[in-house]
Amino acid sequence: MPPVLELKGITKRFPGVLANDHIDLTLEEGKVLALLGENGAGKSTLMNILYGLYTQDEGEIFVRGQKADINGPGDAIALGIGMVHQHFMLVPVLTVTENVMLGMESIKNKLFLDREVAAKRIHEISEQYGLDVDPYALVGDLPVGIQQRVEIIKLLYRQADILILDEPTAVLTPQEVRGLFQVIRSLLAKDKSIIFISHKLKEVLEISDSIVVLRGGRVAGTALPQESNERSLASLMVGREVILTVAKEKAQPKDPVLEVENLTVKGEGAHIAVRDVSFNVRAGEIVGVAGVQGNGQTELVESLTGLRPPQSGVVRLLGKDVTHASPRVITEAGTSHVPEDRQRDGLVLSYPIADNLILNTYYLPPVAQGMVLQEPVIKERAERLVAEYDVRTPSILTSAGSLSGGNQQKVIVARELSRPDQLVVASQPTRGLDVGSIEYIHSQLIRKRDEGAAVLVVSAELDEILSLADRIIVMFEGRIMDILPVENATREDLGLLMAGVHSDEHRADVAVAKEAA
Amino acid sequence: MSEKNASLKATQKKTQKPRSRGRWRTLLTPLMAIVTALILGAVVIVVTDTSVYDAFGEGFGAGLGRAVQVVASAYGALFAGAFGDPARMVRGLSTWITTGDGRAWVQSLYPITETLRYATPLIFAGLAVALGFRGGLFNIGAEGQYFIAGLTTVFVGYALTGVPWFIHAPLALLAGIVGGAIWGVIPGYLKAKTGAHEVINTIMLNYIAFRFAEYMLDVGGPMARGDGRPVSPVIQPAAQLAQFFPSNPNIRFNLGFILALLAAVFVYWLLFKTTIGYEIRTVGQNPRAAKYSGMNVARTVVLTMALSGGLAGLAASHDILGVIGFMPNAFSSGYGFDAIALALLGNSHPFGVVLASLLFGALQAGARNMQGIARVPLDLTDIVQGLIIIFIAAPAIIRALYRLRTAEGGEEVVMTRGWGQM
Numbered sequence A: 001m002p003p004v005l006e007l008k009g010i011t012k013r014f015p016g017v018l019a020n021d022h023i024d025l026t027l028e029e030g031k032v033l034a035l036l037g038e039n040g041a042g043k044s045t046l047m048n049i050l051y052g053l054y055t056q057d058e059g060e061i062f063v064r065g066q067k068a069d070i071n072g073p074g075d076a077i078a079l080g081i082g083m084v085h086q087h088f089m090l091v092p093v094l095t096v097t098e099n100v101m102l103g104m105e106s107i108k109n110k111l112f113l114d115r116e117v118a119a120k121r122i123h124e125i126s127e128q129y130g131l132d133v134d135p136y137a138l139v140g141d142l143p144v145g146i147q148q149r150v151e152i153i154k155l156l157y158r159q160a161d162i163l164i165l166d167e168p169t170a171v172l173t174p175q176e177v178r179g180l181f182q183v184i185r186s187l188l189a190k191d192k193s194i195i196f197i198s199h200k201l202k203e204v205l206e207i208s209d210s211i212v213v214l215r216g217g218r219v220a221g222t223a224l225p226q227e228s229n230e231r232s233l234a235s236l237m238v239g240r241e242v243i244l245t246v247a248k249e250k251a252q253p254k255d256p257v258l259e260v261e262n263l264t265v266k267g268e269g270a271h272i273a274v275r276d277v278s279f280n281v282r283a284g285e286i287v288g289v290a291g292v293q294g295n296g297q298t299e300l301v302e303s304l305t306g307l308r309p310p311q312s313g314v315v316r317l318l319g320k321d322v323t324h325a326s327p328r329v330i331t332e333a334g335t336s337h338v339p340e341d342r343q344r345d346g347l348v349l350s351y352p353i354a355d356n357l358i359l360n361t362y363y364l365p366p367v368a369q370g371m372v373l374q375e376p377v378i379k380e381r382a383e384r385l386v387a388e389y390d391v392r393t394p395s396i397l398t399s400a401g402s403l404s405g406g407n408q409q410k411v412i413v414a415r416e417l418s419r420p421d422q423l424v425v426a427s428q429p430t431r432g433l434d435v436g437s438i439e440y441i442h443s444q445l446i447r448k449r450d451e452g453a454a455v456l457v458v459s460a461e462l463d464e465i466l467s468l469a470d471r472i473i474v475m476f477e478g479r480i481m482d483i484l485p486v487e488n489a490t491r492e493d494l495g496l497l498m499a500g501v502h503s504d505e506h507r508a509d510v511a512v513a514k515e516a517a
Numbered sequence B: 001m002s003e004k005n006a007s008l009k010a011t012q013k014k015t016q017k018p019r020s021r022g023r024w025r026t027l028l029t030p031l032m033a034i035v036t037a038l039i040l041g042a043v044v045i046v047v048t049d050t051s052v053y054d055a056f057g058e059g060f061g062a063g064l065g066r067a068v069q070v071v072a073s074a075y076g077a078l079f080a081g082a083f084g085d086p087a088r089m090v091r092g093l094s095t096w097i098t099t100g101d102g103r104a105w106v107q108s109l110y111p112i113t114e115t116l117r118y119a120t121p122l123i124f125a126g127l128a129v130a131l132g133f134r135g136g137l138f139n140i141g142a143e144g145q146y147f148i149a150g151l152t153t154v155f156v157g158y159a160l161t162g163v164p165w166f167i168h169a170p171l172a173l174l175a176g177i178v179g180g181a182i183w184g185v186i187p188g189y190l191k192a193k194t195g196a197h198e199v200i201n202t203i204m205l206n207y208i209a210f211r212f213a214e215y216m217l218d219v220g221g222p223m224a225r226g227d228g229r230p231v232s233p234v235i236q237p238a239a240q241l242a243q244f245f246p247s248n249p250n251i252r253f254n255l256g257f258i259l260a261l262l263a264a265v266f267v268y269w270l271l272f273k274t275t276i277g278y279e280i281r282t283v284g285q286n287p288r289a290a291k292y293s294g295m296n297v298a299r300t301v302v303l304t305m306a307l308s309g310g311l312a313g314l315a316a317s318h319d320i321l322g323v324i325g326f327m328p329n330a331f332s333s334g335y336g337f338d339a340i341a342l343a344l345l346g347n348s349h350p351f352g353v354v355l356a357s358l359l360f361g362a363l364q365a366g367a368r369n370m371q372g373i374a375r376v377p378l379d380l381t382d383i384v385q386g387l388i389i390i391f392i393a394a395p396a397i398i399r400a401l402y403r404l405r406t407a408e409g410g411e412e413v414v415m416t417r418g419w420g421q422m
Helices: A043-050 A073-078 A096-101 A115-128 A144-157 A174-189 A201-207 A230-238 A297-304 A327-332 A342-346 A375-388 A405-417 A435-450 A462-468 A491-498 A509-516 B002-016 B019-047 B050-058 B060-083 B086-099 B103-108 B110-134 B142-159 B165-194 B198-217 B256-273 B275-285 B287-292 B297-324 B335-345 B350-374 B379-393 B395-402
Strands: A005-014 A017-027 A032-036 A058-063 A066-068 A081-084 A162-166 A193-198 A210-215 A218-223 A256-266 A272-282 A286-290 A312-317 A335-338 A423-427 A454-459 A471-476 A479-485
Touching (some): A005 A043, A017 A032, A017 A043, A017 A058, A017 A218, A032 A043, A032 A230, A096 A144, A115 A144, A174 A201, A174 A491, A193 A201, A201 A230, A210 A230, A218 A230, A256 A297, A272 A297, A286 A462, A286 A491, A297 A423, A297 A454, A335 A405, A342 B287, A375 A405, A405 A435, A435 A454, A435 A462, A454 A462, A462 A491, A471 A491, B019 B350, B019 B379, B019 B395, B060 B110, B103 B110, B110 B256, B110 B275, B110 B350, B165 B198, B256 B275, B256 B297, B256 B350, B275 B297, B297 B335, B335 B350, B335 B379, B350 B379, B379 B395
Parallel strands (some): A032 A193, A032 A210, A081 A162, A162 A193, A286 A454
Antiparallel strands (some): A005 A017, A005 A058, A058 A066, A256 A272, A256 A312
16 A cells, blocks of 8 residues: 655755655554654645645655645645644634634535534534534633644635644643544544654654654655664754753852742733742742643743732842832843843844843943944954854844744844843743754853852753752642652652642642643 | 854845945935836826826827826926926036026026925925934924024014124024924923923924924914004014025025035034034934933933024024015924935935935926926825835835835934833
8 A cells, every 4th residue: 555645856946945856655554653853854844845835846746646736735635645733823812623623614505604513523523533523512612622622623614634733732631632643543543544743752752653854955864763862863954963951050049039929910901920929039040831821930030020019928139129110120130131032021122132132231331322323342252143143044133033932042042141140041942943052042141150250040841940940849720730850850740849739739730730730 | 163154144235234334325215216216206296187098099009109108298397397397407508608597597497496495395394394304303393493483584584673784694594493493392301301202392382383383474463564464573584594596686695505514514523523423322222222321311312402403593594584584374394204204215324315305405496397387286296105105114015116125223213112111
């Protein structure tokens, strides 16, 4: 039997760039093929060719042994190829049924939508694959993990049997990831075939049947999960040896730099985002805040950095009360802040890199003398920081918006960590970045720690917390579930704490926690 | 890594092209917009001219000939009205050289000086709106700021007596700046403190300003002249802006033009070379990043509106101190609205605004001549101006029409922002 999908010598050129260079890959029926690669390795281009959004310059696509010409998503869908994009294509104000019907509505009496027929089929699909989705729920009310299942239903509803999942775990909690893997297994059992795009090595090793690693538009290697490990995949991906677990000495914590007492912070609207939280961060240690996105971490960081005044409680920086201080006062007192959303808060995308690098020092000498900006100083500083922090850019005058995510983050890290600060607050510092950039940013945060700064890292990635932090704070629904030294933390326990369950509670609760997640 | 390097090299190639070429490209779209608008204006001239229809009645060739003739005469008159008649200039100059009588020469300069005089308040008002755009604020209130500044400037101009000119004129200008700034600060403060959108508030403040000026200047009003006309008293000679051609009362080209150019240089320096400008632009581009970086967003918004209002106020000061000499009740200028177009056309860059204002000044000066000589109504310039703005505002049309490539990145200007997005 021929493979369900075969790509032969796919080549795609963009002006000045060879995005895909003679890529071959084979997907067998009922198997998971993992496509692994850093940002910019050519994964998206390849999948967009397969989905008909681009046309290849060279090479051929065979679907079930037949040569296929895919000139648009319509052709792809007709061939049974479907794609779940990293950013879901759902309309939040419509129900699951309406979302699934979108584009292929069933009609009754020539004029009216026939929701019942569609809902019935969605229910069947949901049963068949164990998806557990209510056809009449509003998509906006559903958690992200369920929204993803709606996307999968959309494909199954269109009778896709080759499913492309683009970074499907990027937005999920560990428990939701487990749920997704169960769904994938039940899909495989029904002879669906899956291309799983990711740069998370652990997941790729767990779920895939074969692995293709792309680097620089070429196939850097293929591997079988049972014969590989994270280290071997990472070096294939990056093209050199990668240090996965950051090498660091044991922390030598000194006096507390940041002290938080009974802090309560309101979120958007009326809800209390952070409830009565107390902790400290000492000089020379990294404290990690773990938690599923949206459990008060964002508001906590905003109130620590002066962006969101707290309701009650006290924040002290080096013994000084900064509870209601402005961002500038807190910055000047010695805080660096790598914000959660680099594009929204951390950068002015239209500004050149040089101007972004002075975002919070623009008014201080030597950057400004009086009110006049000193362009030579700004340029010299930009050249130095770009070189020192390995920002890949054609010029310091390139706009920040045209850099890749990893390089944008490096610009922020360069700006924030180049100051001689006592406290570093880094929120989701490596979200969406490739292995090389993650490694770099981690090493910089550890350098800061070893230089004697107190470092607070907020991350939704357990791996990041486990490899960086000396102590771990787990947040759930605005409260601190526990504060524990990294030596005593296991992935399992942290996962449960993140879901609001204390590990010493009865083990029977575990099942409930999984349900809840 | 090879892909990354390849893309790096690709971008490098693009950026390494001489910078002048990038500049040229940013000018290309406005230029093509102007050309396209003039072509469409020609079509309007032709279809509204009955003589063309008559000529087409005689035959296609005759009709076409007549159409070309009509357009040529209209645009010829427009050009002569805006820049002068070269033959007259040469004659005037030679008379001046041979006989020492410079009057004909000066008179031949009248059209170009009219262009510059029209352009002067447009530069001030255009700078006002452009500065607001840079700060993410849509100041539709330049018109109202112009009215309030007119009142303050004319009051200082006529009420102050016995002051030497080198104090009086600057004081009167300052009064205009302050008047406009106050009227700009009100919506700025409302935006900063309550999030009330400046578009609504500046529009409403326009009406208040119109009616307030009416009340002040109407017959029997506090600032009326008292001779039964709804106008203010005439300003003191010491408050007048220096005229370049005092010998010819027709020519009202004055020092205000130089001040406008200086204002453009000042705005450029402020925006791009100072910390204040950095704050204004950052707040305009990304208020969240501005807040994150410790800037006082509210204060910057208020300051931007004050500067914007002050610049709009100078437009009124120029008109009163340099041209009219008093403030009439019916002072309506439309500058406030032209200014939005100018800021757009000039890409919110001070020097772009100057160029755009010169164009609009030329169109307005030329239009009078066109109406007089070619009998094309003044309104045609409004149509041409309107078309230019449409093409500027929708650059995709121009790019599609002439298959231009998309201009490279650069700093975009946030024209306006929704509620509560600070």
